[in-house]
Every structure is written in C-alpha cells, then in structure tokens.
Amino acid sequence: MATSSKPKVLFVLTSHNKLGDTGKPTGWYLPEMAHPYHLLKPHVSITVASPAGGEAPLDQNSVEAFKNDEISTDFLKNEEAAYKDTQKLSAFVGHASEFDAIFFVGGHGPMFDLVNDEISKALTAEFYEAGKVVAAVCHGPAALLNVKLSNGEYLLQDQPVTAFSNAEEDSVDLSKHMPFMLETELINRGAKYEKAAEPWGEKVCIGRGGRLITGQNPASAGPLGEEIKKALKL
Incomplete structure (x- = not known):
C-alpha cells in the first residue's frame, strides 16, 4: 500500500526512429531518461508512455556515447522494461488528475513526432491546467512548443525556457536534417529562451x-531531475 501514496510521474518517450531524410536510426537519448529516472524512482511511481506504445526506440548513439556513465549503463541493465513496454499516450487523456508531473525525455525523435502530436499537446495542457508539473529536457521541449492552454495562450509564452541550442545542433552536424531549429522556434513562439x-x-x-521545468542537454538531465524532485516537495 505504501507505493500508492507516492507522487506519480508520467515519463513520455518518442516513438519516432528515423533521423529526417538520412534513413539513420534515432529515438530517445539514454542519459536523458536514465538520470531523472534514477533520481526519481526511489521517491515516485513512474509510468512510461509513448505515442505508439510498446517499445520506444532508443538512440544507439547515446548508448555508445554514455557507455562509461554508470547511471546510464545501470538503467539499460536493470530497467529495460521501462522503455520496451511503454503504454500508449492516448490512454492517459483525462487522467492528469491521477498524476503529479509529466516529463518529456529528449533525443531527436520528439522533433518529428511529439512536436505536432495532438494527444501529446492536449495531455500536456491538461496536466498544466490541473496544477501539475510539466518538464522536458534537450529536444523534449519540442513537445511543448505548440501546446496551447484553454485561454488560447501558448504554455511557453513569456516563460524562461531552455532546450538543445542551435550551436549544439550545429556541432553534431545534424541541423540540416532537422525539421526546424528548436532554439529558433522557441524564440519565435514567444518563450524567453536561455x-x-x-x-x-x-x-x-x-x-x-x-x-x-526545462533542461538544455544531456548534462542537464540530472539537474532537471533534482528540480522535479523539488517541485514535488520530495
């Protein structure tokens, strides 16, 4: 029974597995899930969802890049079910009141599916308007870009927001394969990008x-997890 009194957090992963027109695989980025998961799991009940449900595609480049990161490798070894058997995001519409926070994991995938996913947008607005915490890291804030509240205002309007920067995208030579530049579009949306x-x-x-709560890049995933903990008064 003790677990039922824990705060509940909905982690959202992308279902998109191809990097633009390259044909190369992409998906969600390992440390951006592993670090917040590691920090929150002892204190909260975590549910993982994705637009398509089932196995959410893990960006294998992130596995290689973080092969010496103990938290990431431990997550891969011990928490495989969390991303291999995700629930369909649509199942949670109308259920924001049962949760305390929603968190969008990064990776390039969200730039292609979550950014314009009507269910994701509606669910995010529902969470916010129910008084819950909305968080995202790296490319995860793409999922927040087009979220409108019931008063017609964009969730990000006039808010301090961060996400993967144009300079970072350029440095990994992927800007030309992106449907848009996240930093640029956040600014165009009226967010106070930092x-x-x-x-x-x-x-x-x-x-x-x-x-x-938004984090800029993989290095920001742990600190973002700490801020979610603070917001949930853990």
Whole structure:
C-alpha cells in the first residue's frame, strides 16, 4: 500500500526512429531518461508512455556515447522494461488528475513526432491546467512548443525556457536534417529562451511559478531531475 501514496510521474518517450531524410536510426537519448529516472524512482511511481506504445526506440548513439556513465549503463541493465513496454499516450487523456508531473525525455525523435502530436499537446495542457508539473529536457521541449492552454495562450509564452541550442545542433552536424531549429522556434513562439554560457554546459530553467521545468542537454538531465524532485516537495 505504501507505493500508492507516492507522487506519480508520467515519463513520455518518442516513438519516432528515423533521423529526417538520412534513413539513420534515432529515438530517445539514454542519459536523458536514465538520470531523472534514477533520481526519481526511489521517491515516485513512474509510468512510461509513448505515442505508439510498446517499445520506444532508443538512440544507439547515446548508448555508445554514455557507455562509461554508470547511471546510464545501470538503467539499460536493470530497467529495460521501462522503455520496451511503454503504454500508449492516448490512454492517459483525462487522467492528469491521477498524476503529479509529466516529463518529456529528449533525443531527436520528439522533433518529428511529439512536436505536432495532438494527444501529446492536449495531455500536456491538461496536466498544466490541473496544477501539475510539466518538464522536458534537450529536444523534449519540442513537445511543448505548440501546446496551447484553454485561454488560447501558448504554455511557453513569456516563460524562461531552455532546450538543445542551435550551436549544439550545429556541432553534431545534424541541423540540416532537422525539421526546424528548436532554439529558433522557441524564440519565435514567444518563450524567453536561455542557454548555458558554453555549448554542452548545464542549464535548467524554471517557469510558470515552478511548474514548467526545462533542461538544455544531456548534462542537464540530472539537474532537471533534482528540480522535479523539488517541485514535488520530495
């Protein structure tokens, strides 16, 4: 019975597995799930969803890049079911009141599916308007870009927000394969975009009275997890 009293967090992963027109595989980015999961799991009940349900595609480049990161490798070894058997995002519409936070994991996938996913947008607005925490890291904030509240205002309007920067996208030579540049579109949306002093530096932004939490890049995933904990008073 003890678990039922824990706060509940809905982790959302992309279902998109191809990088633009390259044909190369992509998906969600390992440390951006592993680090917040590691920090939150002892304190909250975690449910994992994706637009398509089932196995959410893990970006294998992130497995290689973080093969010496203990938290990431431990997650892969011990928490495989979390991403191999995700629930369909549509199952949670109308159920925001049962959760305390929603968190969008990064990776390039969200740039292609979550950004315009009507269910994701509606669910995010539902979470926010039910007084819950909305969080996203790296490319995860793409899922928040087009979220409109019931008053017609965009969730990100006039809010301090961060996400993977144009300079970071350029440095991995993937800008030309993106459907849009996330930093640019966040600014166009009216968000007050912020970033770390240097590319790949740690940056977390807090908006909407503490209920909108965004992180810039993989290095920001752990700090973002800590901010979610604080927001949930853990």
